[in-house]
Amino acid sequence: MKASAALVLVSAALLLRFSHAFSSRQSPSYSSKSHYDGSGLLRLRPGSANDELRRILNLNEQQTNDIEGDGAGKYYPPSQVILEGVVSKRRVIGKHLVFIDVVPMEQPTFPTQKCTKRKTNSTTMYDEIESIAPVHAILMRDYWNHPINENENSSSCSYDIYHKIIQPGVHVQLTGHVGSSRNDADGAIVFCHTAKYTLLNDNPQHLQTVLRYANEGNLDMNEVMNAIPCISQEELATTHSLSELATEVLDRFPRNYLFNPSKLMGSTNRQKLNLLPLAPPEYMTAPSFGIDRNDFGVEHKSAHFEASRAITVSGMVQNRRRYQGSITVLTLVTKIQPVLLEESSDDVAALRSTEAESQRLCVVLHPDILRAGDDSNINSIELSQAYGNMLCSGASVLVQGYMTGGSVENAPTMWSTSCRILQSSWRPNAVRQVLDMLHEGKIAVEEATDALKLPGGYSQAEVIAKGTTSVTERQWLAAELTQSLQGKHSLLGKVTASMEQSLVSFAYAREKYPVEHVSIESELDLPPELNSVVQSSDGNHRSSIGSRWQRAKEPQLKFMIKQIGTVLRSHPEYGQRKLKVVDIGGGKGLLSNLLAELFGDTVDVQVVDISQSATNNGMMRAKRRRLQNIQYTAADATTIDVEGVDVVVALHACGALADVALGHAVSHGAGFVVCPCCYLSNSRLRVSMPNAEGHHTKPATVEEWLMVEPIQYEQLKRTAEVQGDIKLASEAMHTVCGLRSLAVHRLWQGSRWPIAELGLTIKIKRFPIAFSTRNFCLVGSFNQQPPPGTFPNATIVGLGSLE
Structure with missing residues (x-):
């Protein structure tokens, strides 16, 4: 894309200021040949990495001078180095550029004894890493995998992997060239062209991503196994849930062995602001433009102030860079609207001379000249x-300010004196920021109404501005608004023609099984006695207002309880005997423990999960609740015998694990409540299907179970995982759920209950996106009227009226 190419070129012009060509030479004696590896690359020593980099940089400058003077022919050390250490900070600029700080240190030796549980907390390791000067490094697509020798092959395919997995806290080995820093005259930067992932950090989401890349063949399996000493390739290949496996693997490491990225990058907004980089010199101090401040901070115009130089620009934020001192630099794709400015003005001419394919403008938000309304x-x-927080990529903004001509980014620069957000980015953090600003009275009601496209308009914004909404309510509203603000303009990545065709090919599944939407109000309208049990089911009564438990997990559990209650009451033998409920992939049992407590003697619950640590955790929770x-x-959920099961449940069953749960339901004539998740996960799992007699089962691939072509189904799953266009992703998720419903309908007829006597009603329900973006649920209830009365357990009297 031309815009992306322009961004890369501009970033290169801004950040790279080294002119030496990539070359490979034999290394002469530098300080000690032991510092060089077999390929002639200098391996930086932990105690003197920055000193060695500066020395190389100085020698490179001397080499340039000698080549131009009388010193031609001298040999100098190569500028190619190997850097090993822990990533302490990370700053991303678009998809093509990542700044990282690497603390030079050797990879810690893993204990020879068996991995043990972590026991105590300590900050000693973080104090130590803070005392070591980091090396600045840059990952840039244009230089990635650049060949050291001209006859070597070059590929950029791995950049997309490494720029995602090189996160704070990981230990890496980087190979690159030395260049100079723009912000530090004596500083040096390593421009990386290859990397090796050598040790994970203490973050389960990060580890899950790494394991997924390894499973998909996008990351070398041997490299991953060496970086994660507590896991085997067989264990990775047979897991049902990468998220559960990631959590279990991290529990095997001793405490203080891995770095937690949140502690390195800051867990609060204040800490994160303190970790922002210093602004480049050209943005550090704002020009006066004739604007002065009196002793009270009130701005006024000096005598030489030229009002005719003010211009107004509207555009979309293409890129954002934040710095210390509350300074933000935006890159806008602009529509220029001069204010009181002659057409012959040099400022307008500079803007209009920008090529149509790259109409870009640098806008600086600096607290010294940016001002709010009176x-x-x-x-x-x-x-x-x-x-600076609200205006992230994708937002539209109107700014007024003054031009300073061209910039080091080869684009005109405007210093903004005022701005107005026209439309918020779809990203949840940005939407929540606007809502919080409105709640605190720090943004105009009209501006917030337009920026968020509030469905209730100005009156809804007024309610929020009164300061009566809770944190949780604003988070729910932000999730809903995120959906409405998304579209093709906000799509991350590319949707191919084959992905779009998959939606057309399987449209019949959506038509056969439409979606039933469930509102927030209906989910939260529960009896007080049920609420009290659900609220305490996490075993943590200290859950704070606005916590993830309160805004997401608790409402999801309430939704599942309602659906499961409906299915149980529809069972033909409800009230006559205990019904068996099996929770597939139930982990530590947040849902199942709640089921067992609420339904009491009505049910026997079995939790099946491949993670021993998760089930041990769940058992301890169950014992505490007696x-x-x-x-x-x-x-293994694919091979376990669940004979006699009456209802199968699964909350956020990753990928094909949802199909495994449904397969158990059709094989045993059971009802079900299955909420799928992570559509690309666990593709190698096999589904139990009833044979012609309807009694025994046989393993089948997911595609056989659904009766779809593997290639088409793969494209459909990829569409379901699209980011930035929730409408498109939801259509694909609906399609997958429709195909699963068709499979259940086709196979359930030959199972435990003859269709002539009893059938199954299958519905696809969608609970509020405020609770989760993976919010589809398949519900299979029996076709008969429930017996009279409510649940025998007095704890849930009244639940039957909530349908």
């Missing part, structure tokens, strides 16, 4: 921080 209760520093009607089984 009726605002926000100071310039808060204002600069607020707009539950007698639940058991935990650490086993």
Whole structure:
């Protein structure tokens, strides 16, 4: 894309200031030949890495001077180095450029004894890493995998992998060339062209991503196995849930062996602001433009102020860079609207001379000149921080300010004196920021109404501005607004023609099984006695207001309880005997423990999960709650015998694990409540299907179970995982759920209950996206009227009226 190419070129012009050509030479004696490896690359020593880099940089400059003078022919050390250490900071600029700080240190030796559980907390390791000067490095697509020798092959395919997995806390080995820093005259930077992942960090989501790349063949399996000493390739190949496996693997490491990225990058907004880089010299100090401040901070125009130089620009934020001192630099794709500016003005000419394919403008938000309206209760520093947070990629903005001609980015530069957000980015953090600003009275009601496209318009914004909404309510609203703000303009990545065709090919599944939407109000309208049990089911009564438990997990559990209650009451033998409920991939049993407690003697619950640590955790929780009607089984869900099961449940079953759960339901004539998740995961799992007699089962691939072509189904799953266009992704998720419903309908007829006597009603329900973006649920209930009365357990009297 031309815009992306322009961004790379501009970033290169801004950040790279070294002119030496990539070359490979034999290394002469530098300080000690032991520092060089077999390929002649200098391996930086932990205690003197920056000193060695500066020496190389100085020698390179001397070499350039000698070549131009009388010193031609001298040999100098190569500028190619190997850097090993822990990533302490990371700053991303678009998809093509990543700044990282690497603390030079050797990879810690893993204990020879068996991995043990972590026991105590300590900050010693973080204090130590703070005392070591980091080496600055850059990952840039244009230089990635650049051949050291001209006859070597070059490929950029691995950049997309490494720029995602090189996160704070990981230990890496980087190979690159030395260049100079723009912000530090004596500083040196390593421009990386290859990397090796050598040790994970203490973050389960990060580890899950690494394991997925390894499973998909996008990351060398041997490299991953060496970086994660506590896992085997067989264990990775047979796992049902990468998320559960990631959590279990991290528990095997001793405490203080891995770095937690949140502690390195800051867990609060204040800490994150303190970790921002210093602004480049050209943005550090704002020009006066004739604007002065009196002792009270009030701005006024000096006598030589030229009002005719003010211009107004509207555009979309293409890129954002934040720096210390509340300074933000935006790159806008612009539509220029001069204010009181002659057409012959040099400023307008500079803007209009920009080529049509790259109409870009650098806008600097600096607290020294950015100002709010006269009726605002926000100071310039808060204002600069607020707009710096709100105006991320994809947002539209109107800015007014003054031009300073061209910039080092080969684009005109404007210093903004005021700005107005026209439309928020779809990203949840940006939407929440606007809502919080509105709640605190730090953004105009009209501006927030337009920026968020509030469905209730100005009146809805007024309610929020009164300051009566809770954190949780604003988070729910942000999730809903995120959906409405997304579209093709916000799509991340590319949707291919084959992905679009998959939606057309399987449209019949959506037509056969339409979606039933469930509102927030209906999910939260539960009896007080049920609410009290659900709220305490996490075993943590200290869950804070607005926590993930309160805004997401608790509402999802309430939704699942309602659906499971409906299915149980529809069972032909409900109330006559205990019904067997099996929770596939139930982990530590947040849902199952709640089921066992609420339904009491009505049910026996079995939790099946491949993670032994998760099931042990769940058993301990069940014991603390004195539950007698639940058991935990650490086993492979694809092969376990669930004979006699009456209802199969699964909350956020990753990928094909949802198909495994449904396969057990059709094989045993059971009802089900299955909420799928992560559509590309666990593709190698096999599904139990009833044979012609309807009694025994046979393993089948997911494609055989669904009766679809593998290639088409793969494209459909990829569409379901699209980011930035929730409408498109939801259509694909609906399609997958429709195909699964068709498979259940086709196979369930030959199972335990003859269709002539009993059938199954299959529905696809969608709970509010405020609770989760993976919010589809397949519900299979029996076709008969429930017996009279409510649940025998007094704890849930009244639940039957909530349908």
